[in-house]
Amino acid sequence: MNGIDAHEAITKAHHEEWARVVASLTRRFGDLDIAEEAAAEAFATAVQRWPADGVPPNPGAWLTTTANHRAIDRIRREIKRDDKHKEAQMVYDDDPPEPVGAIDDDRLRLIFTCCHPALAMETRVALTLRMVAGLTMPEIARAFLVAESAMGQRITRAKAKIKAARIPYRVPSAEDLPARVSGVLAVLFLVFNEGYLATGPGTDPVRHELTAEAIRLARLIRVLLPDDGEVAGLLALMLLTEARRPARVSAGGELVPLTEQDRGAWDAELIAEGHGLVRERLAAAAAGVAPGRYQILAAINAVHTSARDIRDTDWSQVLALYDQLVRLDPSPIVTLNRAIAVAELDGPEVALAIVDRLAEALAGYHAYHATRADLLRRLGRSRESRAAYDRAIELAGNTAETAHLTRRRDQVR
Amino acid sequence: MRYLISVIHDQAGLATPEEDAAIDVFNDRLRAEGHWVFAGGLASPSTATVIDNRGGEAMVTDGPFLESKEYLAGFWIIEAADLDAALKLAAEGSKACNRKVEVRPFL
Incomplete structure (x- = not known):
């Protein structure tokens, strides 16, 4: 086993297993802080050990076991230091969630806790990127152009509020699920948009690490909630937008509008995947399931990415979709975008x-x-x-x- | 788990008879479902007196500790399993008393 293979295995495990490790530890110990720290220590241990000892046959299980040991060590230390140490008191619901097409996965609980409506939007974003996506504090701070200490404080305060106010660790009831899922999707869309239209002087116009993270998280939620149309819609919307990224900024660093983009530079694979999702939702709509706003936006993007040339764009289809969107969301921004099709x-x-x-x-x-x-x-x-x-x-x-x-x-x- | 639901208001005047009736219905529900701990409405902030006895001699000041447009008009103390349950009850309480509320956990 050489160091490069081990390094690759750690990167892969970090992508695939981080959220699972944090989620299962949070469930076991009822404390996000302990779970986060222990998961980070387990990955640090892997960095030290895997190059020399070899990559374990089941990296996920190895990481979870190692993190569990680290968490127990910390709890023992704390009990020794403080007799009055109270048992962690985060609540979770041990019953499987109501049948809503969801698989019972601790990662879903983790996502809903991080995106809880009692937390400020920027806090939800930071917490989701740390706990679910596994970005480090400096990475998150850099992505949102805030000082590392400020980002650290934001996450620390959020963890304290979750514990003190008892924000539960569970999948919401069927009755609350649509609103809560839409709250989660809003967090992902914000991360994506911040990556896609990065603001701030001197920053890269497109921050690929953020768009990529948002897509990765949307894929995860799609696996966890396969029957949710808006999850599919948002994933499709992101894929079809991301597909155009290579053509969106010129070599000179200038934004290239849709009408002038080199369509040959678009990512055909992402477009095919996005179109597949849109077709799936069109079939559902034909069966009488009313599409939500992400599904409609995805369909609009599917029309654009279906045209090999700007002159082939089916503008009447675009306008029909915007009319549908206006009925759902009559906001000025939607009206503005509709006007472009009207033109x-x-x-x-x-x-x-x-x-x-x-x-x-x-x-x-x-x-x-x-x-x-x-x-x-x-x-x-x-x-x-x-x-x-x-x-x-x-x-x-x-x-x-x-x-x-x-x-x-x-x-x- | 106990939560304080503070009722926040920004205008003078007490609850109307309709609001009082809605609050009674909500309170009965809190009792019936085991959430009730305590609740009450407060007289206007101008009736408050601040006492500071940290220095050994009690300093008495007329009026509330903080002059602000928004003030605490009343409160509920409830028992709820978690924040989701508390927020649901708070939403109903806000509707019943027709005022904004703040939810805060006890330690």
Whole structure:
């Protein structure tokens, strides 16, 4: 056994087993903090031992056993040090969850605890990336551009609240499940979007490690909740978006809009997987299951990724899907995106009338001004177009997007 | 596990008869289902008196310890299995008294 093989085995085990180890220890010891620390120690031990001793035949079982020993050691030390040590009191429900198509897996309990609605959104994101995805504190801090100490404190406070307030360790009841799953998906979508449209000066315009983590987590949840349409929808949406990543930023670091992307550079494998999921959900919709917003967004992306050339785009299909989405979510941002399809079918003038009605609601949103600027440019209203680009540039936080908007503005004569 | 459900309000005035009736129904349910520990409404913050006896001589100050628009109007202390159960009850309590509530675990 050489060191390189052992190193690869550890990386693979970290991807595949981290959440399982943390989840099973949390269940056994009723304490996220103990579980996290013991899991980290078990992986550190593997780094020391596997290159010399060889990779164990069942790495997952080896890691769980080692982590269990580490956890028991810590609990013994604490009992010795503090007679008043109270037994960990995180609650979990030992009954299998109600039949909702879910497999009873401790990882599912872990996900629902990390994404509990009583925790702030940014805390849910941090906790999920640490406990479920196994990212280190410095990695999470770097991804969200906050100081490591601040990120550490956020996670420590969250673990303390979970314990003190008794946030349960269980799969929610069937009645609460849809709302709680949608809360989990919101966390994953936020992680993905932060990776896809990274904000902040001097940061990479696309942070692949975040999009990749979000996809990995969505795949895991898909395995755990195979019958949930929105889980499939979000995974498909992420895959079809990620598939376009190679064509999305030019060599010069400029954002390339969908209409100008080199479609040959798109990732065919991810597109095929995404289309497969969308087809599965279309079949369910045909059988009378109303699709949720991620499924509709995925279907819109499936239409775009089905066109080999921008001119082949089935805009009437895109618009029909947006109409469906508006009924579900009549928010100004959905209306704005729908207007882009309207522009292709009915012309920029009709679209601009729709967009202008959003002025108040979206005044601070860069995409509103960028869309308006583009429509005004197509209508030959150059002065207004340039002004709208100026506003969009002021508001855009992504370096590649700023570069793209600046070039566009300078082209308008 | 015990939780404090604080009732937060930002306007003067006590509960209306309709709100009182809804609170009674909710309290009966808490008792029937074994969640009830204690509950009560509080007189306005202007009736409060602050005492500080840390220095050996009790300092008496007229008024609440904190002047703010939002104030504690009342509370429930409930027994619940976990935060999910407590949050469900708190949601019903908020609806019954028609005010915002805060849930906090006892140590």
